[in-house]
Amino acid sequence: MKSNKLKFIDLFAGIGGMRLAFEKAGGKCVFSSEWDKYAQKTYLNNFGELPEGDITNIDEKSVPDHDILVAGFPCQPFSIAGVSKKNSLGRDHGFLDKTQGTLFFDVARIIKEKRPRAFLLENVKNLKSHDKGRTFKVICETLEKLGYSLHVKVLDGKHFVPQHRERIFIIGFDTNVYGGWERFDFPELEKPLKRMNDVLDDRVDDKYTLSNKLWNYLQEYAAKHKAKGNGFGFGLADPEGICRTLSARYYKDGSEILISQGDDKNPRRLTPRECARLQGYPESFKIVVSDTQAYKQFGNSVVVPLIEAIAKQMVQAMNIHQHEKSYEKEPVVI
Structure with a gap:
């Protein structure tokens, strides 16, 4: 029997905080990547799966098809790669040149190849100001040129756990699927109650x-x-x-x-x-x-219930679109 669960991949997986959240939101993980051997050990013991290693060595074509890409990628300075570097990689990604040599490039090449319907990227709050804003600008331009409409917000984990933890979240929806009209809103955060x-x-x-x-x-x-x-x-x-x-x-x-x-x-x-x-x-x-x-x-991990709240909003937006699409196909009875 075919599963109706949305499939997601877990990149820069760490110990699986994002996975826990998306599984709670009804998703099914079909691929994970994490290079640190100690994090791999924790991940294996909790999920029964050993993540693939260094993402830079993973062929994007080998990644399973998925609906949502999830990644808490590290923040690195961006530099424009030289022509010789591009040729040596055997890749011609045009505007993606700007991100080569960074780990974000590996997220971008997988998105470009697999075209997930949506993605969630998480990073430190200071990503917006990193390298005088240039890093964030390159990231957003890259994702938009790949054909995704973006929703960006800084959220604090204190609404779910007793910890002040601000992180930036970049949500993207494929414009080929949603046309930029996805009904997505970040979760409403209630008054912190945990102590x-x-x-x-x-x-x-x-x-x-x-x-x-x-x-x-x-x-x-x-x-x-x-x-x-x-x-x-x-x-x-x-x-x-x-x-x-x-x-x-x-x-x-x-x-x-x-x-x-x-x-x-x-x-x-x-x-x-x-x-x-x-x-x-x-x-x-x-x-x-x-x-x-x-x-x-x-x-290094994430506030799991905060990610879960975001994941539920993403899944809801995707399900609403699917329902409306199905409704449009229904024959009109006169």
Whole structure:
């Protein structure tokens, strides 16, 4: 029996946060790509599939047909490739020349070859201002010239989890299919309700407590920068509020999100499981790597329920169009 589920591919998959979200929205993953071996291990243990490796080595023609392309691609500087470089690659992509040598180029060549009906690209908020806005301009021009109408917005994960996490989302719909008239709106974000206490464990191993040496260093570092009028320093999370953005560098000292343990004990880091909750991962999600790798993985990941809300809006827009298209084909009875 043929499945009616929308098929999607998961590029720069990390540990599968985007996949979880699109599966919850009713999608079926048919391909994934992730080069980091530790992220691959986590992905395999949670989805039973080992992602393909380095995307730069993947032939776009070998990628399965799909309805939606999903990618949280890294941000890199763009430079116009030379003629010799283009010839050596054996590719003649015209306006795509501007993105060669960047990982966005690999997303663009797959979109060009496979023509998904829609895509979702996620990146850091600063993508818009990166390289004086040139990077973002090239990305948007490239996608529009490929024949996609764009919807772009910066959204904050704090509406779903107790974490201030702003990311830019670029949604595209194939103009050959939708004609630029797709009925897509970004999700309405309700007032944040989650608090740090909602993700914290009552009892935590003492290994997560900061040593006296590290705690003293962080306090001295913060005091030094405060005296200079800078805002650098550690962040003690308000248990009744939200925390700073969890980053991939959290494994180093945990300074951006520390949890108070009272006056008689040094603050502590979050545990990997608490980091998972902070990104909206379910309790059933398996953490199968070291704490250091887990911190990197969750710091690089996405707020799963936010992506799910966006995915549902995308799927709804695609289903509405399909329904209207079917309705147009119905014979008129007089």
